[in-house]
Amino acid sequence: MTGMKMALASDEDMEVAYELCGLLDNLSRGYYPAKEEDADTPTFFDEDDTEHLQALHKRIEKIAESSGAVHRVVGGFSCMRNPANELIDPTQDVVEFHPSIIAGREAVEKLAQIRATIAAYYEKQDDDTGRRAATQSTEVQLVNDLLVLLNNMDGLAVSAGADAHRAIERAQLAESRLESATQPLDEQMARLNQRVIELNAENEALRKALPFQARVRPWMLECFGAEIAADRMERNHRFYEEAGEAVQANGMTREEAHALVDYTWDRPVGELHQEVGGVMVTLAALCLASGVDMHAAGETELARINVPETVVKIRAKQAAKPKHSPLPEAAAQPDERAPLPGVVVVSGSVDESTIAQMDAVTDDWTARAARGECGWICADCGQSFPDGMPDKCMHGNQRCTDIITRDKRAASPQSAKGNP
Structure with a gap:
C-alpha cells in the first residue's frame, strides 16, 4: 500500500527556514529587518516609516518565494516528532532517537558480535576431541542467541512496516494542517501589500503637497x-x-x-x-x-x-568646474580662425595701388566675417561681434540689415562660383 510522501528538506530549504526565524527574531526585539550582508541600515524598526515597511515587505516577499522550503522543513519535522512514528523519543527535552531505534541498533551490534564469535570459533578449532567437546555448549548457545535475535528482528521489521504506514498518514495530516496554518500568513501578507500601496500613495500625495x-x-x-x-x-x-x-x-x-x-x-x-x-x-x-x-x-x-x-x-x-569661473566647465578651445586684417603702412603719399591694396584687404576681411571666419566691427555703430557678421542689425536699422544681407550673399560659396 502506497501513500503520499513528504519531500525531504534540502540544505537550501534549511537556509530559508533559518532566514525566516532570524527575521522574526529581529522583529520581536524591535530591530530593523536587515540581512547580515546589508550595510548602512537603521538599527531599529519603525512601523510608521514607509521605507521600513517596504524593506520588511521585500524580505517577507523574498522568503515567500521559497515558501515550499518552509513547508518541507516544518512538515518533515512534524513527521519526525509524531509519537506514532517512533522516530524521536517524546519523553526527552532534546532530540534523541526513539527507544525502538536504539534497540534495533543494539540488535545489529549484537548480531555482528555473534558472527564475529562464530567466525573466530571455526578458525581456531582443531582436531583435539576434548577441546571440541568443551566448546560444543558454547556453539549451541551462540546459535540459540542468533535464532532469538533473528526472531526479534523479524518482529521489528513488521512493526516498522506498520509504523511507516502510520507515518505516511500522519505526514499527510501534518501537511494539511500546515497549509491551514499558513493561510492566515498569506492573508496578512496581502493586507501588508495593500498597506504598502496605500502608504506609497499617501507619501506621493504629501510630496506633491509641498511647494516645488x-x-x-x-x-x-x-x-x-x-x-x-x-x-x-x-x-x-x-x-x-x-x-x-x-x-x-x-x-x-x-x-x-x-x-x-x-x-x-x-x-x-x-x-x-x-x-x-x-x-x-x-x-x-x-x-x-x-x-x-x-x-x-x-x-x-x-x-x-x-x-x-x-x-x-x-x-x-x-x-571638474574651473575655480572662480562662472562657466560650468572649462571652455572649449575655439577653432583657429583667420586673423583680423592687418594695417597697411605706407610712407609718403598714398597712390592708387596702395588704395587698391587697402580695399582688397578690407573686402577680404568683410567676406571672411560674413562667413563667420573672423570677428567683425560694424562701421555704423562701432559694435563688435567676435563670432562674425550677424544676420541683421542689432538696433533694427533696415539699411544696415540690407548691407549685411548683401555682404553675406556676396561672400557665400554659391556667389563665388557665379551662382545666383
Missing part, C-alpha cells in the same frame, strides 16, 4: 552639500546658464543674447524679490506661447536629476 521650491532643497543638499547649495554667485551662474539654454532652444540667437546683455547691464540694478517675480511671470508667459506646461516640465526635470546615476554625473561635473 521646498522639494528642490533636499536634492541640492544631497547633490552639492550645504556650502555650494547656499553659494549665491554659483546659483546666479547656473540659473543664467539654464535660462540661456531655454531661450536658445526656443529660437533666440547669440546676437540677440549679446544685445540683451548689454541692454540689461546698462540699466539700474533691480530688487531681487521683484525681479524673481518677473522671472516667474515671463517664464509662464513664454511657456504659454510655446505650448509648454511649466509645472509638468519642472516635475519631470526634478525626477530626472534625482536618479542616483544623474546625481553622480552632476557631482563629477561640479568637481
